[in-house]
Amino acid sequence: MGRSRSRSKSPRRHHKSSKHSRKKSRSKDRSSSRSRNSKHVEKSKERSSKSRKRSRSASTSSTSDASYDGSRRKKSKGRSKMDEVDRLAEMERQRRVREAEQKYESKRCSSLLPVHYAHLSIMQEPLPGTRSATTPSKILKVVEEEAAKRIELLVKKRVEEELEKRKEEIEQEVAKRVEEAKRKMEIEMMQELERQREQQRREELARQEEEARKRKELEDIMAENNKKIEEAQRKLAEERLAMIEEQRKMDEERQKLKKEQEKRVKEEQKKILGKNNSRPKLSFSLKPLS
Template identity: 45%
Template sequence: MVAVKSGENVVSVGWLQEHQCGLCHGLIENCVSTPCCQSTACKHCAHKHIKSNSSCWTCEADVDKDKLEKNEDISSDYEVIIESLLACAVCNSVCHRAVGLSCCPSSSVCRACGVKYITSNRTCWHCKAENIRSEDVDSDQKLRDAINHYKDEGKHDKKLIDFLFDRKLTFLKEKVKNVEDDSKLTSDKSDNEEVKNGDKEASEEVGGDESQNGSEKEEGEHMDTDEDSKKRDKSVSREKARKRDRSNSRRRDRSESRERKRDKKKHKHKDEKRDDRRKRKHRSRDRSRERRRSRDRSKDRRKREKSQDREELSKKESKSKENGGSVGSFAALQKRIRIESEIVEKKVKEKIEEHIATMVSQQLQVRKSEIEAEVLAKVDLARRNMEEEVKLEIDTMRKMREDEEKRKMEEMEAAMREKELALENERKKLAEDRLAILEHQMKIEKEKQKEKKKQEKKVKQEQMKILGKDKSRPKLSFSLIKN
């Protein structure tokens, strides 16, 4: 198998399986092989296994750590495979803001390349699936993390590389399996068609001998139908298995998309932290650069001052030489001594000023700390006083509120009493009015009774008069006997 180099995808399943570790099942790093059966593994994994088991991991033969052989052919392809794993499937360079589709999870591209390809073709860039939109693109967080880790640390993360390698290998295996299933289906269909065509030809050739070979023909047809039914059953079972695999792959894709979303949320926080750390680093670097520059400036200034002092000295010496004649004269010596004493005094003054400045700065710092302590103490006192004042104000407000509530309650009670008294007076008045009405009704009833009695007396008197019972008129007699 030959690898596809520099940026292009490594698409051979067998070649990738040769580069898979026999112990950790990831991408082989520093490949070593056993002398017994030439099985390959990572150097670290092989040493660890032999240390614990002291035997080969495939044939279980006794193997010594020192007898392991380096496999340079497989080790040299390590970087090629990593480049293919981190490469964009469209532009073949390292992915920038890697994204992928659910139909082809191992084929990732740059975000810009993927969106551009989908908007122009409306298909997947790997499997050419149709009706794909730019909204279907999901960020490939694992690939982004692998690229960011390499940029930050300068080396690859083994776990992330193994994950990408395993993802690519499983995807290619599934792809190869689907292709084999499709080829088997097509071959089965072609066999069925050939069988049918052969049956037709046989029936045409043996058209005249139907009566003689009728029983044999029926048996052959039965055999053909049995074979056809078996093949149909096989194709149906394959289709069911394919559907099952597709549903499983969809479920896997959904779970992976959920995991990606969860990882997005986790990695967002990590990215923010990383950005904060970088910003802090940049700030600290800027500060250190400014300090270095300030130090360099101060050094340059001192050097300039020293050079100026030397130039002044040389000028004065030259003048003294011109004026006084010989260098060894007494006047020239006096002038030289005076100039040197002035320079020394200057330097002493500068040192004294520096010492005074340092002392003043120290005293200022001490005073500053004392002032800060005093300010903090005053702030604490002020805060306590404020708290006490606030408490007092709260207490006074509470008392005022309670007094107001009491006063309002008393006013309400007095108003209620007045209303109750007014109601009682009204009730008494109503009772008196009722009594007066009752007395008046009693008087009316008595008068009515008196009038009734008077009328009854009158009626009786009239009746008495009629009947003669009264003395004013004689009695009348009646008899009912017939003469």
């Protein structure tokens, strides 16, 4: 009986030690996965901070360049568009990388599922001479963790290989998209310049028409003023001529009156002096006395 008990105790101790070792390995795996996740999170944070810094620098540069004149504005607009193109190209590259990772992970998971299920069925079978102390859920959890680790490593390796293989293709695609974006941006800039030239041409034409209209109005006003001045001068000249004519007539009348007066005075003097027998003869007659 003692021997049977000692024999029965030994596998239990073995089972407990294996269970502790599994727990330790599981905790190690969890800590390593957590450290990897934390590193991945830190890297993603660094990338997001870098992208924010780039976007902030781009925005600050665009706002600072907006205070310059027209030519510098166009240059800053071109630079901001180039930064936008680079950012879009980087986003497209990251999207392609994520798609490749997801595609590879799905393929790898589909290929590894039968192996893991077979492994699970093997692990669920109890060892000969031992009791099955572990539950199927714990075994499944261990298998899933191990499978997740292996899948992660395989996916990482496969993604690196795939990226290395398709590096030139991705770079060509990115260069192609960048070139298309540049071409589109150049077309838009040319169209914008053409619109600005057309707007300036219309504004210049409107300004010239306004200046011509104002000039014509001024010329009309000056012509009207000149006409009024000429009319006033003509009236003034006519009035002056009329005054001169009236003065002449008055002078002639005065001269005529003066001559008549002098003539009358002379005639009276002649009468008084009796010159030229102008004096009447006196006749005397005697009346008889009665």
